[in-house]
Amino acid sequence: MTRSFLFAQDAPDAATTRLIATAAQVTGFMKGEPGPARDGWYVAGGNNAAFMAQLHQALALTYRDAGPPLWAVRLWTNLIWQPAYLAVIGVHIHGALPDLTQLSQQRRGIFVDGYRLVPGVQSGGSEADRIAQASAQLNRLSAQLLDEVNDLVKLRPLNARRLLADRMLSLMVWLSQKRRDLPLAVIEDYCDQWLTGMGLTGQGALQTIVAPDGRAVLIVKRKGCCLDYLLDPDRLCASCPKQAEDLRMARQGANALAELD
Numbered sequence: 001m002t003r004s005f006l007f008a009q010d011a012p013d014a015a016t017t018r019l020i021a022t023a024a025q026v027t028g029f030m031k032g033e034p035g036p037a038r039d040g041w042y043v044a045g046g047n048n049a050a051f052m053a054q055l056h057q058a059l060a061l062t063y064r065d066a067g068p069p070l071w072a073v074r075l076w077t078n079l080i081w082q083p084a085y086l087a088v089i090g091v092h093i094h095g096a097l098p099d100l101t102q103l104s105q106q107r108r109g110i111f112v113d114g115y116r117l118v119p120g121v122q123s124g125g126s127e128a129d130r131i132a133q134a135s136a137q138l139n140r141l142s143a144q145l146l147d148e149v150n151d152l153v154k155l156r157p158l159n160a161r162r163l164l165a166d167r168m169l170s171l172m173v174w175l176s177q178k179r180r181d182l183p184l185a186v187i188e189d190y191c192d193q194w195l196t197g198m199g200l201t202g203q204g205a206l207q208t209i210v211a212p213d214g215r216a217v218l219i220v221k222r223k224g225c226c227l228d229y230l231l232d233p234d235r236l237c238a239s240c241p242k243q244a245e246d247l248r249m250a251r252q253g254a255n256a257l258a259e260l261d
Contacts, residue, residue: 092190172218
C-alpha cells in the first residue's frame with residue numbers, strides 16, 4: 001500500500017510535517033511536502049546539470065537585455081533562499097534542525113518555488129549548537145551551488161558570499177518581526193553566530209534605527225547587489241547600497257515599521 005503523508009506515521013514524519021506546516025504558516029508563501037525529490041527537481045548533492053541549464057535558459061530568454069551578470073545572480077538567489085529560510089525557521093521557530101542535504105527544490109518558470117524534504121531525525125541541542133550545524137549544512141549546499149552556477153555563467157565567490165550574507169541578514173530582520181519576544185540584542189547575537197559559522201563576517205551587517213515614535217527596529221546594511229537595477233534603473237531596492245545612505249535607512253525603516261503595525 002502506498003504510504004500517505006497526510007498523517008504522520010512516526011517521530012521523523014511528525015517532525016518533518018510540523019516543520020513544513022510551521023514554515024508555511026510563518027511565511028505565508030513556502031510550499032513544502034515531505035518525501036523524496038520528484039523527477040526533474042534540483043537535488044542537493046545530486047547531478048543538477050539539466051535543471052540548471054533549463055533555469056539558466058529561462059532566465060536568459062526572459063531577461064535577455066540584462067545579460068549574464070543578472071542571470072548568474074538569479075541562479076544563485078533562486079536556489080539558496082528556501083534552504084536559508086528552512087534553516088532559520090528550524091533553528092529559531094520550529095526548535096529542531098532537519099537534514100537540509102535531503103532537500104529538493106522545484107522550478108516554476110524563472111523561479112524556484114516549492115520543495116520536498118525527506119523525513120528524518122532532526123537535531124536538537126541549544127540554539128548555538130543548531131546555528132553551528134545549520135551553518136555547516138548551508139556551507140556545503142552553497143559550495144556545490146556555486147560550482148553549478150559557474151559551469152554556466154560567471155559568478156565570483158565574493159559576490160556569492162555577499163548575496164548569501166544579504167539573505168541571512170534579511171532573515172534576521174524577519175526573525176525580529178516574528179519573534180517579538182526576543183530583544184534586538186539577542187537577534188544581533190544570533191546574526192553574529194550565523195555570519196561567523198558561514199564565513200560571512202564583514203560581508204554586511206545589521207543596523208538599529210529608532211523610529212519617530214521611539215521604537216527601535218533592525219535593518220540591513222548590505223555590501224552585495226542583486227543587480228535588479230539592470231531591469232529598471234529607476235527603481236532600486238529599499239536596501240540597495242547604491243542609493244544615498246539617508247534614503248536607504250528611511251526606506252528600510254518605513255518597511256520595518258509597516259511589518260510591526
